[in-house]
Amino acid sequence: MLQISALYIYPIKSLGGIILNTAKVTDRGLECDRRWMLIDQNNRFISQREHPEMALLRPSIMPEGLQVTNLRNNSTLLIPYQPLTNKMVEVTVWDDTTMGQLVSSAADEWFSNALGEPCRLVYMPDNIHRPVDPDYAPDGKLTSFSDAYPFLVISQASIDDLSARAGEPIPINRFRPNIVFTGGEPYMEDGMTHFTIGAIDFYGVKICARCPIPGINQNTAQRVKEPLKTMAGYRRKNNKVYLGQNLIHNGEGSLHVGDTITVLDMKPVEVFE
Incomplete structure (x- = not known):
């Protein structure tokens, strides 16, 4: 069973995040x-x-x-x-x-x-409506000041596998997700094209290409080699490394830690170099 294990918001873009037990879903995240x-x-x-x-x-x-x-x-x-x-x-x-x-x-x-x-x-x-990239989402989908999409989902299993490969614990805050879930296999989120949480539908539209921010220690602001060095060895494609799935959604309501995630559709996962 897949369950939400953590919810995060980042009120000011690129500042520290806030972990929540309950989060309201709006038209733009x-x-x-x-x-x-x-x-x-x-x-x-x-x-x-x-x-x-x-x-x-x-x-x-x-x-x-x-x-x-x-x-x-x-x-x-x-x-x-x-x-x-x-x-x-x-x-x-x-x-x-x-x-x-x-x-x-x-x-x-x-x-x-x-x-x-x-x-x-x-x-x-x-009253300001910023549309999501139309190449990956239908008209009418919105986001705020995020890089491109209203949600990012990552599984805890993916972070655990990455940590094992890197030989050190990698904090999930390096990746700035909104939804973290437990259950399933590592990197399952790569193929999650449609799932529901309560009455809200979520659609995976694009795996997330990672910028240098995962290589910044969020407690010291120091640049470090991991996890980007390890990711380059097994999560690289076209000179980019990837982790997490960008989402759009239909519906509004609330998400809660402990909510069940029901997967309705999967696609073949990416093949990395």
């Missing part, structure tokens, strides 16, 4: 997931790829807003759930352009100090 994003002076997204220290900026959900703590100096910032400005700017996530609402000058100053370069914080309000 889990509630609060990647609804905020830092942008540079060219309005392009900022990530751990260039600033690994972003791993040490940890958000938490508070009644009055999102609180971010900088683990390097324990300074904190409270971000109200509603931005304090009405100004919208065009922002870039990879090849996509969409709109973001500037949050506040105080947030801009705090994050600029934390990263050592000018940046601004933007929010995606409900």
Whole structure:
């Protein structure tokens, strides 16, 4: 039996994540997931790829807003759930352009100090609709400020197998999943094209090509060789390494740790080099 073992959201793109027992599913992914994003002076997204220290900026959900703590100096910032400005700017996530609402000058100053370069914080309000790549999903499917898709699923068995191959425990937070499940064989998620959790349908549309972020220790912000070195030996194709399945969905509701995953359709798994 497949069961959800962990749920994660990443309210501010590329900052630390939050582990949940229950998460609400919205039209564009889990509630609060990647609804905020830092942008540079060219309005392009900022990530751990260039600033690994972003791993040490940890958000938490508070009644009055999102609180971010900088683990390097324990300074904190409270971000109200509603931005304090009405100004919208065009922002870039990879090849996509969409709109973001500037949050506040105080947030801009705090994050600029934390990263050592000018940046601004933007929010995606409900009336901004960013479509998923139409090459992999039907019209009308949305995502927030994620790289491309509203969900990422990884099995714990895959992480356990990777850890055994690497000869050291690999924390799952290196891979920034939304849904983690137990049961089944390692890398089963590669072939999961349709499954349900409660009344919500999920569809696997594309296995996830991994950027350098899995090679960043999320507790120290240091770049390390594993797990990318090991993955290159058995999860590589066309000079990229892969782990996890990107998802789209139909339906809204809630997910809970312990929920059963019912697989309705599988496809042949990828053949790696």
